[in-house]
Amino acid sequence: MDAQLLAFTGVAAGMVAMPGADFTVVVRNALVSRRAGVACALGITGGLLLHTALAVAGVAAVLTAVPALFRTLQVLGGCYVLHLGARTLLSLRRPRPAEPAEAPGRPWPAERAEAPGRPRPAEPTEAPGSGRPLRQGFVTNALNPKAPITFLSLLPQFVPAGAPALPRTLLLALIVVVLALLWFPAVALLVDRLGRWLRRPRAARAVEAVTGTALTVLGAVLLFEAVS
Known part of the structure; x- marks a missing residue:
């Protein structure tokens, strides 16, 4: 891999991993279930594939x-x-079950379910009205108009002088998609792995409050930029 590809990979990795609407939507869906989080991550990757193709x-x-x-x-x-x-914040108004007390020396139910000889319980299904995670991920990323312009201005900077532009830009676009395909599912799996704590009623409400606020602020910023 030449120096320019290494430099581009570093820049692209920073762009993909930067917290924003994509990251927040993945976390929100991963708290519902592992399948929802990974599906949302794949939807975001699909949106990036669209942007890089454009x-x-x-x-x-x-x-x-x-x-x-x-x-x-x-x-x-x-x-x-x-x-x-807004929908995430409104969901905080729904009544939640009381957090069960954890007896000393007894494992949390998730631990008991994963004990040797015990089958792991089925993954929770997505709550009614929460939308389709794959579609949410794709639409959230695809409706970001800054992404194609960012790629349009960034990709040519890493095409060597005299080199064929199309094969090189295709390679750069592929790097972005692969990075997203690695990063966002990894975030979803990590959130699911920490679900033992994150899905407890108090922790879940805190995470939903943070993600709902972050999405609301990000949406407001986009609208402000559009009308200003």
């Missing part, structure tokens, strides 16, 4: 040339993220 094809240049289209997508993206945040 950047490679040069279609993203249209967003730069037509400000009204950019603003429209920005408003749609902001509204969707704001909707997810």
Whole structure:
């Protein structure tokens, strides 16, 4: 791997791992179940695949040339993220079961279920009305109009002078997609792994409050940028 590819991989890894709406939506779905979290992560990867394909094809240049289209997508993206945040915050009003007391020396139910000789309980299914995680991940990422413009301005910087542009940009786009395919499912699996603590009523409410607030703020920022 040449120096430019190494540099691009580092920059792309930072972009993918940067906390934002994608990260928050994955965490929110992973708290529902492992399957929901991974599905959401795959949806986000699909959105990134769309953006990188647009950047490679040069279609993203249209967003730069037509400000009204950019603003429209920005408003749609902001509204969707704001909707997810508001719905998460509203879910805090639902009554929750009391947190069971943990007797000294007795393992938490998740530990007992994973003890040798005991089958692991079935994963909880997604709560009614919570939406489809795959669609949530894809729409949250796909409606971010800054992504294709970011890739359109970033990819050419790592194409060596005189080198064929198309194969190189395709390789750079593939690196971004692979990084997302590694990072977001890893986040979902980690959140699920910590679910023993995160799914306790108090912890779950705290995490939902944080993620709901983060999504609401991110959506508000997108809308503010669109109308300012």
